[in-house]
Amino acid sequence: MSSATVHSGGVVIVGASHGGVQAAAALRQAGWLDAITLISDEDALPYHRPPLSKAFLTATGDDNLMPIKPWAFYETGGISLQLGKRVTSIDAARKTVTFGDETLSYDKLVLATGAAARKLPLPDFTNLHYLRDLSDARRLRPALHAAAKLVVIGGGFIGLEVAATAAKLGKSVTVLEAQSRLLARALPPAVSDFVTQMHRNAKSRVLFNAVVKTVEGTGQTACAVVLEDGRTFPAGLVVIGVGSLPNTELAASAGLTLAEGGILVDGHMRSSNPDIYAIGDCAACHNPFSDQVARLESVQNAVDQAKAAARHITGSDEPFSAVPWFWSDQFDSKIQMAGLPFDGATEILRGDPATGAFSVLHLEDGVLRAAYSINRAADHMAARKLITSGQLLDTGCAGNPDQPLKDCLASAPAGPVGNAST
Amino acid sequence: MSETIKIQFRSADDTTHDVEATIGKSVMEAAVMANVPGIEAECGGCCSCATCHVFSLTQWGEPDEDEDAMLDETASPRRDQSRLSCQIIVRAEMDGAVFVLPEQQ
Numbered sequence: 001m002s003s004a005t006v007h008s009g010g011v012v013i014v015g016a017s018h019g020g021v022q023a024a025a026a027l028r029q030a031g032w033l034d035a036i037t038l039i040s041d042e043d044a045l046p047y048h049r050p051p052l053s054k055a056f057l058t059a060t061g062d063d064n065l066m067p068i069k070p071w072a073f074y075e076t077g078g079i080s081l082q083l084g085k086r087v088t089s090i091d092a093a094r095k096t097v098t099f100g101d102e103t104l105s106y107d108k109l110v111l112a113t114g115a116a117a118r119k120l121p122l123p124d125f126t127n128l129h130y131l132r133d134l135s136d137a138r139r140l141r142p143a144l145h146a147a148a149k150l151v152v153i154g155g156g157f158i159g160l161e162v163a164a165t166a167a168k169l170g171k172s173v174t175v176l177e178a179q180s181r182l183l184a185r186a187l188p189p190a191v192s193d194f195v196t197q198m199h200r201n202a203k204s205r206v207l208f209n210a211v212v213k214t215v216e217g218t219g220q221t222a223c224a225v226v227l228e229d230g231r232t233f234p235a236g237l238v239v240i241g242v243g244s245l246p247n248t249e250l251a252a253s254a255g256l257t258l259a260e261g262g263i264l265v266d267g268h269m270r271s272s273n274p275d276i277y278a279i280g281d282c283a284a285c286h287n288p289f290s291d292q293v294a295r296l297e298s299v300q301n302a303v304d305q306a307k308a309a310a311r312h313i314t315g316s317d318e319p320f321s322a323v324p325w326f327w328s329d330q331f332d333s334k335i336q337m338a339g340l341p342f343d344g345a346t347e348i349l350r351g352d353p354a355t356g357a358f359s360v361l362h363l364e365d366g367v368l369r370a371a372y373s374i375n376r377a378a379d380h381m382a383a384r385k386l387i388t389s390g391q392l393l394d395t396g397c398a399g400n401p402d403q404p405l406k407d408c409l410a411s412a413p414a415g416p417v418g419n420a421s422t
Numbered sequence: 423m424s425e426t427i428k429i430q431f432r433s434a435d436d437t438t439h440d441v442e443a444t445i446g447k448s449v450m451e452a453a454v455m456a457n458v459p460g461i462e463a464e465c466g467g468c469c470s471c472a473t474c475h476v477f478s479l480t481q482w483g484e485p486d487e488d489e490d491a492m493l494d495e496t497a498s499p500r501r502d503q504s505r506l507s508c509q510i511i512v513r514a515e516m517d518g519a520v521f522v523l524p525e526q527q
Contacts, residue, residue: 018464022464048466050466050468051466066451066454067454067455069454069457070454070456072456076457299465300464300471303464327465327468334468377469377487378491381472381491381492381495406494
């Protein structure tokens with residue numbers, strides 16, 4: 001069969017997770033009337049990913065999967081949702097994408113291709129798991145319920161969330177972290193220590209400087225994880241969470257410029273080709289809050305970048321400028337982060353970690369740049385506003401957990417005075 | 423089949439949406455599954471984003487500490503009736519309940 005190019009025109013979005021779906025929704029909200037085609041290589045109606053390492057794994061029976069939008073959203077919105085289709089190539093000169101034996105033309109292309117789990121060079125053991133998408137979670141769930149001993153390689157967010165879920169299910173859990181503390185790149189030491197203690201309180205083992213050498217097994221079954229220093233940890237189930245790699249093959253084949261491992265985009269999420277945008281985990285964007293080109297992996301980043309791309313496609317010049325924020329639920333604690341880590345921060349501890357509720361604030365020249373909150377949602381929400389506004393903080397007030405953070409503004413020595421009292 | 427009741431969402435422009443809500447699930451999920459415009463629910467219901475803000479005409483319990491903090495930062499200003507709909511779990515006695523949507527999420 002010969003394949004003809006279908007002239008959809010309009011916007012074609014590759015990838016239908018948080019970023020891709022939000023791009024379609026934001027385009028319609030902004031009044032885009034032309035065609036929108038949303039292509040997913042998964043079969044499921046696009047779904048919320050964060051629960052895959054938490055509530056989804058705990059559940060039995062009912063899938064407990066939450067769609068980002070219902071079918072009616074795509075039908076009534078005139079969004080052509082193409083499920084189970086993998087885009088194999090982009091012809092940037094002719095402005096077409098090819099998936100299966102179909103070729104579709106576009107006016108604007110949005111790449112929301114996400115990232116894949118970084119794989120370790122290990123044999124294909126059947127009880128060795130990564131967790132990124134629904135098919136991974138569906139494979140992991142029964143294995144987790146059946147397992148007695150779980151070894152998690154990598155003390156990052158996904159690994160720790162799986163570890164917490166497994167501990168709550170009564171499993172024996174060992175977390176092997178190669179660095180000297182958990183989440184060293186994302187969290188300050190006080191928060192890392194709290195997270196470590198939470199896992200240890202649940203009887204999980206957490207080991208640092210634990211560099212994995214190999215996983216030993218018999219036939220198709222992994223039996224033990226072996227460290228470089230020779231220590232060996234028997235395992236019925238191994239979950240690996242050692243970061244991710246952005247899906248940039250399509251972008252590279254289309255000749256787009258890459259940076260920081262992702263697709264380089266400007267403040268409007270436009271790649272080096274003005275008709276191709278990239279959003280979410282796969283995009284490397286200059287972040288005004290860190291003044292760095294960075295690739296961020298979070299729902300918030302994908303959603304806000306999708307909105308920025310949709311704005312630009314529909315003719316607005318308002319650039320992307322959202323404060324990055326992220327959350328992780330482990331055991332009964334909510335860890336919320338706003339802003340990005342940076343070097344040379346002045347640190348303020350707000351509250352006593354021993355109480356189970358505290359925040360670590362990172363300031364630069366008296367201005368809040370990042371905040372890490374454990375069970376202090378009000379601090380997190382206030383921090384998002386304070387990082388955006390860049391107002392000077394009263395550090396004494398900010399260090400007092402009984403004072404609402406949002407009220408901890410310094411009485412500015414210079415600048416507009418307004419109705420300031422003495 | 424899970425038991426369902428009827429609840430109503432009323433948009434800022436007075437458009438009404440009568441939707442089925444499953445007992446035990448959240449009011450936010452009922453809105454999302456019925457494609458009610460004006461409920462974003464970006465975080466999927468874990469009380470992290472404050473984009474499922476509603477004004478509840480009947481008081482169905484008090485917001486907890488987290489929800490209370492999030493409500494201080496909603497896009498449309500908070501009122502006495504403000505709740506995050508992901509934190510309201512549907513119960514049988516809510517049949518006919520009305521939730522008014524704010525202008526912005």
